[in-house]
Each structure stands twice: as structure tokens, then as C-alpha cells.
Amino acid sequence: MEDQSVDWAEYARIQEELKKSKTSNDRQWGLEYAHNAILGDIVKGNSFDRSDVERRIRSGARRNRYRTRLLRLQPIAWQPENTDPSVAFESRSALKMLQAEVDDFDLIEKVAKGYNYDELATHGNDAVGALRKRVSRIRKRARTLLPDG
Incomplete structure (x- = not known):
């Protein structure tokens, strides 16, 4: 070295x-x-x-x-449009269900938090294309599992 x-x-x-x-x-x-x-x-x-x-x-x-x-x-709306607590409860329930069903939930969570694929590839020793494909599969799976698709 x-x-x-x-x-x-x-x-x-x-x-x-x-x-x-x-x-x-x-x-x-x-x-x-x-x-x-x-x-x-x-x-x-x-x-x-x-x-x-x-x-x-x-x-x-x-x-x-x-x-x-x-x-x-595309400014980020900091205040929720809907303040109905049942929507938040349903969202949490759907996320928990998705977390239990999807193996790579931490990957989709990092993408949702704003990490870019280059950063994730560097830290995980994966190829960017492979990460994109995994995220695509997770999103497809989520559309079939979640009620609103």
C-alpha cells in the first residue's frame, strides 16, 4: 500500500x-x-x-x-395540506407493512431521504445501475402491496 x-x-x-x-x-x-x-x-x-x-x-x-x-x-411544502390524523395513521401502517414485506427497505428509505445513487454506491460498494434496478423493483413491489398503488 x-x-x-x-x-x-x-x-x-x-x-x-x-x-x-x-x-x-x-x-x-x-x-x-x-x-x-x-x-x-x-x-x-x-x-x-x-x-x-x-x-x-x-x-x-x-x-x-x-x-x-x-x-x-418545486418548493417543498413544509405544512401538510391534510391535517386529518387518520391519513398519517394509514401512512404509518402502510410503511410498516412495506418494511415487513421488502428486504431492501433501508435502501428505499435512503433514496427517499435524498441520498443520491452515487453516494449509496460508494458506501455500499455496489454499482449505481444495480442500485437503480433494486429501487425500481422495490417500487414495483410497493405498488402491488399498497392499496393506492
Whole structure:
């Protein structure tokens, strides 16, 4: 295994830049993304190219801009439209039933929480395509199990 002191130095450089930051902007989001990716590489023992760090920073910034634009186009409604408690009870019951019937419930839960497939693939050592297929199968199964489909 090759010496990773250079990789740790790059990790520390990004961490220091984040620490000195006083604002939250696209670059900061990009730094966070690169920071996490570098840590993942170090943990797995993968070496990475220095030019890859700047590319990751740009990718993280671009992802944040995209997420921000989507939120502007489709704002999240923080207040429920229906305050009838029976709807919440029925939803909880359906989720519990689905959890008991589906093997990969934790995967669909992570997707619902907003994790992207790249992150899940990295942490689970799975291919992105395989994860998408598993989620597709879970959704199909859910449509057959749940009353409203």
C-alpha cells in the first residue's frame, strides 16, 4: 500500500479552507463534496489525482446549484395540506407493512431521504445501475402491496 500522507495533506488543506470560510456558497458545497469523496478514497485505500480534487469541487458546486434551482422551481411544502390524523395513521401502517414485506427497505428509505445513487454506491460498494434496478423493483413491489398503488 502506498504512502497516503499526501492524500491526508490534501484532506487537511480542504478542511482548513472550510474552517476559514465565513459564508455558505457553491464553492463551500463543492469543498464539502470533495472533502467527503477524499475521505472515502483514503478509507478505501484508493489514491487520487490532485486535478481530481478541483474537479470534485466543481462537481459539488454544480450539484448544489442544480439542487437550489430545483427547490426554486418545486418548493417543498413544509405544512401538510391534510391535517386529518387518520391519513398519517394509514401512512404509518402502510410503511410498516412495506418494511415487513421488502428486504431492501433501508435502501428505499435512503433514496427517499435524498441520498443520491452515487453516494449509496460508494458506501455500499455496489454499482449505481444495480442500485437503480433494486429501487425500481422495490417500487414495483410497493405498488402491488399498497392499496393506492
